[in-house]
Amino acid sequence: MATLKLTTNDQVEVNNYHQDGNEDGGCSMSIAIPGQKLMDINSDVISGHGTYEHKDGIYSSLAGYVKLEENKEQPGKTMVSVQTTRHKHLVPVLGGLVTSRVTQATPRFCKVDIIAVEKSIFEIPFRGLLRKEDVRATEKDKVEIHKCFRPGDIVLCRVISVGDSQSYILSTAENELGVIVAYSEAGAAMLPISWREMQCPRTLAVEFRKVAKPTADYIDQIKELLHKIVIK
Structure with missing residues (x-):
């Protein structure tokens, strides 16, 4: 199972571990806002939906929940994505x-x-x-x-x-x-x-x-x- 947590620098830290011999698609652990750095680029993680790579980091392009999951197209690699919800207001907005x-x-x-x-x-x-x-x-x-x-x-x-x-x-x-x-x-x-x-x-x-x-x-x-x- 792939999990993540926020570090003191507001980046997402990846921890991979196995439970009962299975590795599932990961889970949402935090909220991201547009422009927030999620993690440093490394060979084991690729950017997915709602994220983009810039210089040495992976950033969020959406407001939503951060999710880590195994990339089916590239076994052994973890994909980080940001999933939106149907809530009307997920984050504070300028002027609101x-x-x-x-x-x-x-x-x-x-x-x-x-x-x-x-x-x-x-x-x-x-x-x-x-x-x-x-x-x-x-x-x-x-x-x-x-x-x-x-x-x-x-x-x-x-x-x-x-x-x-x-x-x-x-x-x-x-x-x-x-x-x-x-x-x-x-x-x-x-x-x-x-x-x-x-x-x-x-x-x-x-x-x-x-x-x-x-x-x-x-x-x-x-x-x-x-x-x-x-x-x-």
């Missing part, structure tokens, strides 16, 4: 809205996991970066990250570009974007009381956030999604 969870907050930026687009939750989250200058449209020099976001917050963002290492650059510089779910230090889901404050219903303590003001239509659209994310 995404739901993300803050994983780290520093004075200059937040690191987030992009966990969903519209009603679709990703099995494997994408990496995102929310920079200080992209938090709001005005008074950018006065933004203090710790007063806008904290780890664990669920944030509605817009994709503004693709950064290095297949991460997405995000923005909340619109009234409709920002924190949509946050928990207080007491562990309660907080309620928005202004565009920059949320309140704990248990202790009545007020905490700073960059609060989103999504439209009613959008709230109705993602109610089920938010429920799944919160209880996950």
Whole structure:
């Protein structure tokens, strides 16, 4: 059986092993986006559907699941391919809205996991970066990250570009974007009381956030999604 895993350089590492004396067609283990390097070119692996060779590497030309399988036309060689699915949104798109969870907050930026687009939750989250200058449209020099976001917050963002290492650059510089779910230090889901404050219903303590003001239509659209994310 041929399997693969992601290395620290976001490349696919191939491991071949036998189980019960059989070698099957491989299995999907990760998601790739267009332009992502999957592995170095070597004599045992060839590029298949949804991939291409460039210089010393094999790259993905599609968004989908990476698959390794034995090449029937060339026994002994493994073919790497990228298979698409029928999901409407497999990856975040430039200009699109995404739901993300803050994983780290520093004075200059937040690191987030992009966990969903519209009603679709990703099995494997994408990496995102929310920079200080992209938090709001005005008074950018006065933004203090710790007063806008904290780890664990669920944030509605817009994709503004693709950064290095297949991460997405995000923005909340619109009234409709920002924190949509946050928990207080007491562990309660907080309620928005202004565009920059949320309140704990248990202790009545007020905490700073960059609060989103999504439209009613959008709230109705993602109610089920938010429920799944919160209880996950």
